[in-house]
Amino acid sequence: xxxxxxxxxxxxxxxxxxxxxxxxxxxxxxxxxxxxxxxxxxxxxxxxxxxxxxxxxxxxxxxxxxxxxxxxxxxxxxxxxxxxxxxxxxxxxxxxxxxxxxxxxxxxxxxxxxxxxxxxxxxxxxxxxxxxxxxxxxxxxxxxxxxxxxxxxxxxxxxxxxxxxxxxxxxxxxxxxxxxxxxxxxxxxxxxxxxxxxxxxxxxxxxxxxxxxxxxxxxxxxxxxxxxxxxxxxxxxxxxxx
Numbered sequence: 638x639x640x641x642x643x644x645x646x647x648x649x650x651x652x653x654x655x656x657x658x659x660x661x662x663x664x665x666x667x668x669x670x671x672x673x674x675x676x677x678x679x680x681x682x683x684x685x686x687x688x689x690x691x692x693x694x695x696x697x698x699x700x701x702x703x704x705x706x707x708x709x710x711x712x713x714x715x716x717x718x719x720x721x722x723x724x725x726x727x728x729x730x731x732x733x734x735x736x737x738x739x740x741x742x743x744x745x746x747x748x749x750x751x752x753x754x755x756x757x758x759x760x761x762x763x764x765x766x767x768x769x770x771x772x773x774x775x776x777x778x779x780x781x782x783x784x785x786x787x788x789x790x791x792x793x794x795x796x797x798x799x800x801x802x803x804x805x806x807x808x809x810x811x812x813x814x815x816x817x818x819x820x821x822x823x824x825x826x827x828x829x830x831x832x833x834x835x836x837x838x839x840x841x842x843x844x845x846x847x848x849x850x851x852x853x854x855x856x857x858x859x860x861x862x863x864x865x866x867x868x869x870x871x872x873x874x875x876x877x878x879x
Contacts, residue, residue, distance in 0.1 A: 663832070664819035666876055670810040671817055674775040676748040677808070679738055680757055682780045684731035689786035689801075690719055692847070718851035719787055722858040730785050733863055734804070737870035738778065745878050750774065766809040776817060781805040785862065787850060788826045797843040798850040800861030801825035803833070806873050822872060824865040836868045 722728070735751060742749045757763060760782040769777045783803035789796055802824040810817035823831065825838035842861035844850035850858070 663821060663834075664807075664816050667810070667817045670776075670812050671877065671879075673812045674747065674810060674817070676750065676773050677742055677776045677778055678750045678752045678769060678774045679735060679742070679778045680763065680769075680780070681751055681753045682731035682735045682738075682782070683757060683760065684729045685760070685782055685785050688719060688723065688730075689784045689788065691786070691788050692798075718853060719858055722855035726855050726859050728859045728862065730802075730862055730866065731782075734780065734866040734869065737866045738780075738806075738873060741870040741874035742778070742877070745874055747877075762805070762807055770811050774811075776808050776810040779807045779809065781807070783821075784826075785865070787858070787861070790826055797845060798847065799825045799838040799843045800858075800865050801838070802862070802865035802869065804869055806869070808877070818876065820873070820876065822869045824868055834872065836865075836872060839864065 739749050739751060752769065754763065754769070762779050762781045766777045766779070781804070783805065785802045785804075786800075787798050788801040789798055802822070803826070804824070805819065805821045807816070808818040809815060821833035822836055823833040824836040825842075827835045838861065842857070842864065844853060
């Protein structure tokens with residue numbers, strides 16, 4: 638039986654690395670809609686079923702499709718440190734990000750409720766939010782998780798392993814256009830061919846090699862992922878500040 642925290646590299650991730658995507662899907666904050674928002678319901682963020690560990694900075698990235706397949710094979714040997722740290726500390730990224738978003742919104746003066754949606758089992762956004770706009774809820778915050786894990790960035794200028802989180806955050810409102818805000822964040826790993834807001838991972842979470850990352854303490858590896866959640870929540874807080 639596969640470990641539920643198995644770290645894998647999906648082919649689509651490699652395709653995105655090689656091809657890139659120009660669209661960020663961002664929606665600037667709708668000041669008129671936000672003016673009427675007092676209570677926000679956060680849809681509890683599901684914990685990732687898979688954590689990504691990939692050497693995107695490998696020279697193999699410059700070898701096209703053959704290099705991509707080699708990167709996938711190589712990634713299978715880069716799992717030891719992070720997978721063990723997550724299992725031993727019982728860390729749950731979805732719970733961490735949910736808590737950090739809740740704190741950030743409360744700091745902005747919003748009333749916050751955390752709700753569990755039964756069909757929110759995948760990492761994608763919900764299809765609609767009409768059924769959640771009740772009991773005094775003015776807006777619903779939803780999260781789409783693209784990737785979470787550790788990754789190198791590019792070769793040869795930034796070969797360091799660092800925590801990475803590609804996350805989209807959306808705020809659907811009862812008033813205005815219905816979509817009050819949406820933004821994609823790319824923490825740690827930055828790709829100029831992909832749209833999104835770049836957030837840097839602190840140097841203390843950078844590792845010069847796979848061996849150095851695997852040798853890091855559980856706390857250090859998990860703290861890197863925690864920092865990504867906190868940084869994303871802080872960026873959302875700044876965008877939605879009254």
